[in-house]
């Protein structure tokens with residue numbers, strides 16, 4: 001297949017491109033800096049992919065029509081992973097990249113006659129959360145988005161808005177599309193590799209440096225995870241499968257509660273896990289005191305992914321099974337992630 005990938009150079013993107021090229025697909029990476037393609041090819045080879053099946057197309061999610069002079073005309077799939085992924089983003093910048101950019105990618109998929117594989121996030125399946133934000137997923141045009149941006153922070157709000165607007169547009173155009181909704185990404189189940197900018201890495205770093213002395217929330221609080229190699233495998237299958245569901249939740253329901261995740265990481269790091277809990281609201285309040293967030297290296301925005309809603313991964317497991325996607329254990333991914341951190 002000919003597959004265009006945005007965000008190919010990112011953490012998830014690299015594992016995806018390695019898997020796609022190893023499976024003989026031709027990958028075109030939309031890159032802001034295509035001059036980095038040789039380095040990128042070497043990285044992909046290092047991850048078991050085939051650098052010769054990879055080419056670059058200069059483009060930018062922030063430019064009108066992605067800044068493309070000539071869009072590829074014949075593609076089988078377009079995977080949209082590219083995003084501004086950070087806390088404390090300015091609203092307009094987040095909207096430009098994560099909403100307008102996502103719509104431009106959907107238009108590109110339509111023009112090229114390709115399936116759109118749109119990467120959103122697992123919070124889109126948390127109906128109570130959406131309702132508490134005043135979001136009707138069927139009618140994004142009725143949502144008071146400025147209020148949502150104020151409440152959740154610009155990253156999460158722009159991901160929600162981007163996904164819902166793309167869904168609406170893709171349906172109106174009769175596009176072949178699927179939305180893959182990842183939970184927080186954990187390290188590769190074999191190597192434990194996880195980048196320092198990833199949210200789970202930041203949690204682990206806080207644990208290793210003694211900054212995480214209490215567990216946020218209660219024993220009912222969860223931070224669902226998906227190992228990066230499992231997520232990449234699910235996205236590959238979303239490109240290849242004859243028929244796909246509209247939405248695919250990419251998480252492992254076997255992820256222990258937050259207590260258990262922290263305990264597993266602490267074990268791997270050779271540290272004593274914290275035992276006492278701190279209510280999320282109290283922690284959020286503390287983090288809003290000037291200087292505290294920087295000192296604790298924790299952004300208030302990151303806490304919203306810790307919640308009490310539980311999810312099932314039965315449908316995703318069935319999709320993985322019927323498409324031959326290996327399902328590595330999330331506990332092994334956590335063990336390897338902590339090991340890899342320790343040996344840095």
Ligand SMILES: NC(=O)c1ccc[n+]([C@@H]2O[C@H](COP(=O)([O-])OP(=O)(O)OC[C@H]3O[C@@H](n4cnc5c(N)ncnc54)[C@H](OP(=O)(O)O)[C@@H]3O)[C@@H](O)[C@H]2O)c1
Nearest residue numbers: 007008009010011012060061062081082083085182184185
């Ligand atoms: N990691 C998680 O836990 C998680 C969980 C749920 C959903 N997601 C979603 O998964 C996707 C990928 O996440 P990730 O962790 O791999 O992120 P990442 O490592 O931060 O990668 C982001 C990618 O987006 C590209 N990008 C950013 N701005 C761009 C622009 N203006 N034009 C073109 N490309 C641009 C970056 O390219 P450069 O190399 O040019 O910077 C990079 O390739 C995102 O959509 C994120 O919202 C991630």
